[in-house]
Amino acid sequence: MTLANFFTLESRDGEARTGRLATPHGVVRTPAFMPVGTAGAMKGLHWREVRDAGADIVLGNTYHLMLRPGAERIAALGGLQQFTGWNGPMLTDSGGFQVMSLAQLRKLDERGVTFRSHIDGSSHELTPERSIGIQRLLGSDIAMQLDECVKLPAERTDIERAMRLSLRWGERSRRAFESAPHGFMLFGIAQGGDVPELRRASARGMVDTGFHGYAIGGLAVGEPQAVMLAMIEEVVPILPRDRPRYLMGVGTPEDMLEAVARGIDMFDCVLPTRNGRHGMAFTRRGPVNLANARHADDPRPLDEESSWPATRSYARAYLHHLVKSGETLGAMLLSEINIAYYQQLMRDMRDAIVQGSFERFREQTRAGWAQGDITPR
Structure with a gap:
C-alpha cells in the first residue's frame, strides 16, 4: 500500500x-x-x-x-x-x-x-x-x-x-x-x-x-x-x-x-541548548566560548550584524560574567542565541538554494567559520 x-x-x-x-x-x-x-x-x-x-x-x-x-x-x-x-x-x-x-x-x-x-x-x-x-x-x-x-x-x-x-x-x-x-x-x-x-x-x-x-x-x-x-x-x-x-x-x-x-x-x-548551558555560542565566525577570560572586559556583542536581538545587544563581558557566575540567565541567553543561529542558517540555506547560489553560500559560510572569532579587545 x-x-x-x-x-x-x-x-x-x-x-x-x-x-x-x-x-x-x-x-x-x-x-x-x-x-x-x-x-x-x-x-x-x-x-x-x-x-x-x-x-x-x-x-x-x-x-x-x-x-x-x-x-x-x-x-x-x-x-x-x-x-x-x-x-x-x-x-x-x-x-x-x-x-x-x-x-x-x-x-x-x-x-x-x-x-x-x-x-x-x-x-x-x-x-x-x-x-x-x-x-x-x-x-x-x-x-x-x-x-x-x-x-x-x-x-x-x-x-x-x-x-x-x-x-x-x-x-x-x-x-x-x-x-x-x-x-x-x-x-x-x-x-x-x-x-x-x-x-x-x-x-x-x-x-x-x-x-x-x-x-x-x-x-x-x-x-x-x-x-x-x-x-x-x-x-x-x-x-x-x-x-x-x-x-x-x-x-x-x-x-x-x-x-x-x-x-x-x-x-x-541538543547541541544548541546543551552547549548554551555550558557557555558556548554558535556564530557565523564559528563557536565562541564565553567562559574564556578574554571576554571579561570586552564591551562588544557576539555579532553586531546578527538579526537576533540578544546576539547583537548583550556585551561579551556581561555574557562572560553570567557564565562564570553560574547565573541561569547566561544559559538562557546563550541557548536562545544558538537556536536563533541554527534557524538563521536554515533560512540562509533555503534562500541560497532557491537563488541557485548554494555552492557559493557553502564556501562563504565555511570561510567565515575558518576565519574564527574577532580579535580580543
Whole structure:
C-alpha cells in the first residue's frame, strides 16, 4: 500500500533542496532544524522564543514522555500541543536511541525492548506496536518507527543484526500505524552503522516497506564526520526524491551544511541548548566560548550584524560574567542565541538554494567559520 505524500519539493541546487512538509499542525519549511524538547519543554527557553527564532517544528521524546507524565495522561489532556502550549508541528522519536544510550537498563529481543526506568526502576516494555501506540496518544504529527541504534565503532555482526532487526521492526511499526488519521506521518529509519553495503540494504528494505518519510539513524554516535557523510552518500540515492529525508541527531552547523549539500532535509540535535548551558555560542565566525577570560572586559556583542536581538545587544563581558557566575540567565541567553543561529542558517540555506547560489553560500559560510572569532579587545 502506497502512503500519501505530504511533502512538496520546491527547489533544487545540485543535491541541495527546499520543500514544504504539510502536517496537521502547520507547514514545515525545509531544510529544517528541529529544536529538541525532550520532556515536552525546551530547556531554558519559552516556546515564544523558539517560534520567533524561526522554528517550524520541535521534537519530543517518546521514552521520557511515556515515563513522565505518561502518554495516556497527555492524551487525556488534549495531546502534546495542547499540553505543552507549542501550537506547531511536533515529531516524536520512537525510544530507539535509548536502546543504545541506556543499554545498562534494558533487555532487547525480537519482540521489543524491556526498559528499567531511570527514574524509579520500574519495568516497561517498548515494542514497535507500543511505541506507535504511545506516539499516537501523544498526538505527534510525525512518528518514528522503533529501531535499534548501535554505537560506533562496533563489530559488523552486531551492526547487521541491529539493521535486520530494525527492518523487521519497521514493518511492524508500519502495520501498527495504518489506523492513524489522515495527515499524520510515520518515518522509517535506515541503520547499518559505518558499513556501506549494510546501509544500502537497509535503505532498500525501508523503501520496500514504504513510509511517509525516511530517516538516517545511527550516525553522529562516535564516528568521524567523513564516515557520516559517506554513509549519507550511500543512502540518499536509494531514497525516493519526493519524500522528506531526516538525518537524526545531527548536529553541528558544519554537519548540517554538508548534509544539506548531499540532499538531507531535516535535522535535530541538543547541541544548541546543551552547549548554551555550558557557555558556548554558535556564530557565523564559528563557536565562541564565553567562559574564556578574554571576554571579561570586552564591551562588544557576539555579532553586531546578527538579526537576533540578544546576539547583537548583550556585551561579551556581561555574557562572560553570567557564565562564570553560574547565573541561569547566561544559559538562557546563550541557548536562545544558538537556536536563533541554527534557524538563521536554515533560512540562509533555503534562500541560497532557491537563488541557485548554494555552492557559493557553502564556501562563504565555511570561510567565515575558518576565519574564527574577532580579535580580543
